[in-house]
Amino acid sequence: MPHRFDIAIIGGGAAGVLAAIQCLRQATMPLRIVLFEPGPRLAEGVAYATDRAEHLLNVPTGRMSALPDLPDDFLDWRCARPGHTEAARGALAHGYAPRREYAAYLRARLAQARQASHASLDILPWRIDDLARDADGWTLGAGAARAQARRVLLATGNSPRPLPARGAHDLEPALQVEAWDYAGVAAIDPDAEVCIVGTGLSMADVLLTLAGQGHRGAIHLLSRHALLPLPHATAQVADEDFQVQPLHAMPLRARLRALRRGMRAAAARGLPWQATMERLRPHGQALWRSLPDAEQRRFLRHAVRHWDIHRHRIAPSVHAVLQTLREDGRLHLHRARLESVAATAGGVRLAARTGDGRALELAVARVVNATGLELRVQAMRSPFPAQLLDTGHARLGAHGLGLATDAEGRLLDAAGHPQDDLRAIGSLRIGEAWESIAVPELRVQAEAIARAWTGGDP
Ligand SMILES: Cc1cc2nc3c(=O)[nH]c(=O)nc-3n(C[C@H](O)[C@H](O)[C@H](O)COP(=O)(O)OP(=O)(O)OC[C@H]3O[C@@H](n4cnc5c(N)ncnc54)[C@H](O)[C@@H]3O)c2cc1C
Structure with missing residues (x-):
């Protein structure tokens, strides 16, 4: 079989790329690694695919290194970029970079690691839809294509949640914009009345884009709790006196x-x-x-x-935009559970119910789905991770979140046995680890998995 590998990484978002970088860096012999990513560019996923300058990281530059052993690596990379100087290092370290820069940084580090490694890396644009154990390890399928690997890492990442309302499925796409469809949000008519469902971090992205386009129409924010993101403090200090x-x-x-x-x-x-x-x-x-x-x-x-x-706080500058919109009276915050959506002559009618049981109706031109990430594999848009439950290679994670793993990311099979050659990184581990989505956790997981899989074992 031409496609025979030592390590297969399924998913080339930030987590898969971090894992590939670590496997390449740590390999002491000529391992064959493959990264499967059907999307057009590596290291983007939903988080870093935005090309809009107003979408910032919510972690300061000085803490976003891809490499646990080089904590200033992202900062060094930014300082070396055209337009930045070493003199501005302090300000850069505490500032919040545009998210689009982060994918470029990860790709640059992947290219470097690839060049310097004993191992080789193939990148294949396959969407894996099948995984089966065989005598030599694993067979991975994508349509009719097949590959074999001794070890498999699931890095399939974040799954945006569909709009949780009756009728959402039938609403024509032009009326319902996904928060992570960055171009779709930017194309909303500035005079349109809009309802953003969900009030978390992706709602903040949508507001920034609308504000940047000079949006004039009313903006409704609707969520069950109506809690808005809070800002980072201007000085990022930890209270060392607090006893954890x-x-x-x-x-x-x-x-x-x-x-x-x-x-x-x-x-x-x-x-x-x-x-x-x-x-x-x-x-x-x-x-x-x-x-x-x-x-x-x-x-x-x-x-x-x-x-x-x-x-999960936002940059102070992002919070300031949110505050200004609120103070200008352009935001209307509703605490209610969305029940249904339906197309009307002028756009969309939303029916919701408030905490005290009152009906709330809104008629808007566009509804934006900013309800965040789906963490239950059986409800994810891609059926692939849930298939592993049917084949006995996985069991559900705690509280139905993600898949069950041990602390090293080994997937537990249906009988509860950890599988050393089938691991997960990132959001699939959320039931076991809870904190398992942001880069500070992903880079540590990537480093540990690579250490386990490349440690002198051909
Ligand atoms: C809007 C947003 C902003 C964020 N900001 C920050 C931040 O500032 N700082 C921070 O530390 N963290 C941040 N995060 C957390 C962020 O999720 C992670 O840092 C990271 O993007 C997760 O990467 P991932 O590779 O696990 O998932 P994803 O980015 O979702 O990538 C998964 C990849 O797997 C591929 N894939 C899926 N299924 C298959 C399959 N069957 N076969 C092959 N490929 C497949 C997909 O095409 C995708 O490219 C943010 C998250 C979001 C959503």
Whole structure:
């Protein structure tokens, strides 16, 4: 078989590319690696595919290195770019780069790693739709094409959630714009009345684009909780006095109380509340794993939305745009659950229900779906990860989120046995790790998987 590899990586978004970089860097012998990515460009996925300058990273440049052993690597890369100078290094380190630069950076590091490696990398534009174990490892299928690999890494990434409303399926595409269809959002008529469903980070992207186009029409924001993203503090400090260790032994409520107390104590010392969250940030996975199953469920049911807005913050400049739109009275925030959408002569009618049971109707020209990522594999748009459940190569992750893995990313098969030669990186590991989507986690996972798979084993 011409397509025979040592390591196959399914998905060439940021996570798959980080894993390829690490396998290439760590290989001590001529391994054959393949990266399957059907999209036009590597390292983009939904997060970094935007070519719009207003879409910023929500992590400062100084913390977005692809390489755990070179923490300033992204900063170094940006400083060396035309238009940036070494003198501006401090400001760059604390600033928020346009997201489009991040994919370019990852591709540059992949090219470097490829050139310097003992291993080879093939990049094939296949969408893998089948995975079967055989005597030599795995057979991967994409339509009629077949490849073999001894080890397989699932890096299939983020799956945007469909609009959760009756009638959404029948709404013609021109009326329903996906938040990650960056060109589609930019093409919305500036006078159109718009409803953005979902009030998280992708809603902020949509608002930035609309504001940048001088949008004049009314903008409705609708979500069940109506909580808007919060900003990073201007100085990104961690409150080193806040004691994280005791939290591990506490139930959820006590943890949240301790967190609020910590924030008040930080404020008394002149620190912003964000400093307490910064202190917690490196402990996210351990804190999740130390919560008993029922407490994790309680967190998902009652606390996750509040957690998200405090944990996943936006650049201060992005928050300022949001505030200005609010103060100008151009944003109308609705706390309600969307029930149905239907086409009308002028656009779309949305029917929703507020928390106290009242019906809410909105008539707009366009509805924008900014409801975020689907973390339940059975509800994902791509059937591939869910197929692994049917074939017994995987079982559902905790609380139905992602797939079940151990802490090293080995997929558990239907009987619960970890498979050393079938691993996952990124959002598929969210049930086990919770913090498993952002680059600071992805780069560590990529490094560890490459170490396990390239450590002198041909
Ligand atoms: C809008 C947005 C902004 C973000 N901003 C930040 C940030 O500032 N900082 C940060 O640290 N993190 C950020 N994140 C988190 C971000 O998700 C990750 O950093 C990263 O993009 C995840 O990469 P991934 O490769 O796991 O998934 P994806 O980016 O979704 O890539 C998965 C890839 O797999 C391919 N694929 C899927 N199925 C198959 C298949 N069957 N066969 C072959 N290929 C397949 C897809 O084509 C895709 O290219 C952001 C996320 C979003 C959505």
